[in-house]
Amino acid sequence: MEQTTVDAIRAHAESEYPKECCGLVVVARGRERYVPCRNAADTPEDHFVIPAEAFADAEDLGDVLAVVHSHPDTSSKPSQADRVACEASGLEWHIVAWPGGDIYSFAPSGYEAPLVGRRFSHGVLDCWTLVRDWYARERGVVLDDIERKDLWWNDGKSDLYRDNFAARGGVVVPDGEPLQVGDVILMEIRSRNGVPNHAAVFIGDGKILHHCYRQLSTRDVYGGYWAACTRMVLRYVPK
Template sequence: MERATIEAIRVHAARDYPREACGLVVVVRGRERYVPCRNSASGTEHFILPAEDYAAAEDLGEVVAVVHSHPDYPAAPSEADLVSCEASGLSWHILSWPADDLRTIQPSGYQAPLVGRTFAHGVLDCYTLVRDWYQRERGIVLKDFPRHDEWWNQGEDLYLQHYAEAGFERISQDQPERPGDVILMQLRAKVANHAAVYLGDGLMLHHLHGRLSSRDVYGGYWQEITRCVLRYQG
């Protein structure tokens, strides 16, 4: 990147500190330009770059890179950064601030493991895990759905609103039978807000907020908070 671009990124990181700053590098009429964007994430653990900000940058020129800061944290990419970089198909520049360490990553074919991945809502969460399992184990690409932070506390019932659109139908209240059945659970929320894939032999694959994804025995507490079981029909 050009020096002026890097300096603009530093200014933005300092202005938004201690929250993550995010923006885009755009080529406008043959010249590089940094376009600062809003971070619409509700917390401080990650960033969400609004679609309208991305579209506005595209109106200026060609988007060539995504930029964000790591406040009080090394510039080494998180697992969510690696996954998001792959999805974007663009270079990602990460600035540790105020340490002022800049690192760049490129798409390289990275895939987060099904077990042991870190949690980042909207990037690596329980529905992402369901989608990844279906793609890797069944070769089925499930539709993704936009989801805001804390949607389960804001009157949105995303799982029950969209499961049919994703190709599933409800088969029972709390009895998964076949590998691939999806278990919807209501975990300290007003709506079903947690999903797991049934693996067979009494095991499920799921990803809780703040924990690594894991295989666990289905039953007991998990069965108590189950609201329905879905099966993919295509």
């Protein structure tokens, strides 16, 4: 990056501190420039979200080269969520640590987060992401993503899993039918909407793979608390 771009990124990080800043590096009329964007994250767990309209406005200016955001009070080293999101964006990323101003740059390289031990980041590394990743890696099946805001299960109206499972090949498994590897177990865990808000994959030997809110993804024995929270079991049926 050009020094003027680096200076602009650091100035933006300083102005937004202690919040995360975010923006885009663009080439417009043969010149590189930094375009600061509004961080539209709903909660601290979202970290940063660049609004779709801001990205579109940047594309109107020129070619978008990179995504930028800051890491307040920590290093510029990318998190698992940063690496996953970078892969999805197809763009180079620059992370600036603030205070300090150190910048770490990286690009898509084929990174995949581990199925077990991944850190939670809603919409990037969460329970639905884990279900999708398991199906992609174990079955070669690509399940469509679901647009979702953090804490959607407390907004008084949303029922995302039950509203979307049929379109993604899920059929309800009758009560009492033995579980099969790959079955998706929907649970309700402290949902003010009273709807399923947590998904796990049955992986055999009485175990599930899942990723609870703000925790690491893990394997657990299915039963007890998890069985009590279960509201339905879905089975993927190819169309």
